[in-house]
Amino acid sequence: MNALRYLLRRAVSTIPMLVLVGLITFLLIHITPGDPASVVAGENASEEAIEDARRRLGLDQPFLVQFWTWLLRVLHGDLGVSFTSGKPVTELIFDRMPITLSLTAGATLIGLLIAVPLGVFAATKRGSWLDRLTIFSTSLGIAAPEFFIGLLLVLLIALQLGWLPATGYVPFAEDPVEWLLRLTLPSITLGLGVAAELARQVRGAMIDVLSRDYIQTARAKGLSTLSIIVKHGLKNAAIPVVTVLGLQVRRLLGGTVIVEQIFAMNGVGSLAVRAVFLRDLPVLLGVALTTAVIVLLVNLIVDISYGYFDPKVRA
């Protein structure tokens, strides 16, 4: 019952946050130079056609009226219609979401697969040259921008060696093998940064946990190192790691904007980029709101997971 009340309280507390996200996005678009009406009216449009488009789109209304109209629509579950394509924004986002989610999930998976063993290994061999190499390589991973990693991978793996395709996305339902092949390079591109951040956290947390008294006791009892790490170490080191992982979702969603361009994937990131260039206000607002909801949801899941990892939190 307490947990349900907690969830409800958290859900309600996100509403002002989402309104704020909408308002800031609205404001940013309005102060950015550019005229959506002239984009919608098209090349060589007459003055009359531009003004007509402005009226049609409601852009001749005062800022607050436009925002209020949009907010009322959103409260009714309607994100509006794209200025340019004429399609419902919800449909546009849902069409592209599988691509972005596949990419984000792939990157998270790759991040975890690299970070956990690497961090644990570095923590158990603290001070060794392998530990120092881990610190160096994670620093490199954190510093290297996605576009640089992406281009290098494309050049080497796709174009030079021809092992994986360089561009595009194929839905899982259409061809699961091709889906996996097309996702691999973009996921690695996005996942390496996550792996670097996480590996450092895992290492730090594991060093801390491994120096605790109960671990010494476990060792004294004769438990194997593997058993100590898996049964006692990892679970207790998980809280800071999960916290950082939750924060990485924001980074991952932002990173998809770049990675989708490099690999010609038409996910939500590409949708946002095109909406910016075309001044497609409803699409931009829709993407911002959806992204905010995802980030808030992940944070909520992270908060809830604390209870699993640390019973004291539940109490």
Next chain:
Amino acid sequence: MTLRLSVAVAGLMLLVAMPLRAADPEYNTNATLIYFDAIGNQTMDPQEPQNNSSFAQGPLMAVYDSLIQLDATGNPQPGLAQSWEYNKDLTVFTMKLRPNVVFHDGTPFNAAVVLKNFERSVSIGSKAGAATLETLAQIASVEAEGDGIVRLKLKAASGQMPYLLGFQAGMMISPTGFGDNAFGAAVKPIGTGPFRVRSFDSNLKTVMVRNDGYWGGIAGRPAGYEHHFVPDSRARLNAVRSGQANLALIEGRQIGEAKAAGFTVQVNEKNSTWEIQANFSRENVGKLKVRQAMMHAVDRQALADALGFGSSSPTSQFFASSSPAYVKEYDSFYPFDQAKAKQLLTEAGYPKGVDITWLLLNTNEYKQIGEAVQSMWAEVGIRIKFDIIDVSQFYTFRRPPQRGDILMVRWGGRPDPLQTFQETSGSTAVPWGAAVPEIDTLIAQARGMDPADPARLGVLHKLGRVTTENVSHISLMTRSAVYAYKPGCIINLPPYLPTGNDRTNDTKIGAKCK
């Protein structure tokens, strides 16, 4: 004897068969043309303003036939209208429609359908693109005579109908595609063209399959055609390199990379140029001698070499060298001559140089060219101050209170060369009027001539001379469409001058293409 006869017959058969085999077109008709382009379509409605862009025509031309087709150099040819004629004073335009043509959904094409298409275009009103509005503005009424004749009564004499109907306004949609006068995204893309749409994703891709019942025949055409919008030029070239596409539009700076990777690079010069427009109402650029100084102070060859990477040529006019409207002589009017430029500035009353505000669009391409020209002009005393604007604000140049003294545009070409003069130099489109009254006179003269009249081209050439001499625009260099593909994979992709996009309707895939 029987054996000898058999050998002789076999030999004869072989002889007969050999030339036939050699004549066999070497096309892979089971393959799909997958083209990664730099522009997409927001909707597949030809009348929608976004499709007014000269660079968004590729998939539209593949799906919709227009009443009149324009050949590669822009000459009107039979399309859905088999023939046409004007009355004597060019106020009535009569088309005889092609019989036995059906839309992709089986709907027969006839005069009633043409009428419905025009009715829909009118019903759209000012939401339609400029090309459609421009066409409709010239038409007083549309009448059908039986199934095969359509007559357009014009508001005034105009010889431009064959060109205008060869562009979006003449593209015919099946009435089931627009139902109750649907518009934009609500239109179902059903045409009579060589490809029919299987799926369409706004601004992403158009997946088409061959229309096996096409009235123009299907010989050699690929089984499918996918048009993908991929904004990143690296990704476009990478897609061809790793096999996700078989044709990509690349940038000039990628020519070396594509060639080094073993690809065929094809440069199609277009009726597309980098142009600087000047506001003649301004004191500085309003003076002819200042504009002439600007022309002389640009080293076009250096500009084309440095920024075109072999895909651009220096030019002082609007047209590609292969266009009938092009005249080589005009390109020699303003050679690079800094001394002459300084002298002209002094004569114009600016011995210490002149300050000019340049309204510059905020993209890398524009900035690169802008900065290069700025430094060339600085050497003769033309001091440029950039006023950077978003692409969507380009209209502020012409619209009161008219921002900036000059504006650079990427001119995409028009089906009729006369349209280019009308839209860039004529006083009906340019708010500060034509550079000299003679331009308007010549535009009116050409408009009142039948395109079939050879004298029309002479008037267009005269327009080219007058606009260049009076610097109604400062042309810098041509723009080309640059393609990369595996050797032998892409066949028949000639430069198509009427639009910014090349026409891929008849592009084929080589049989040996892997």
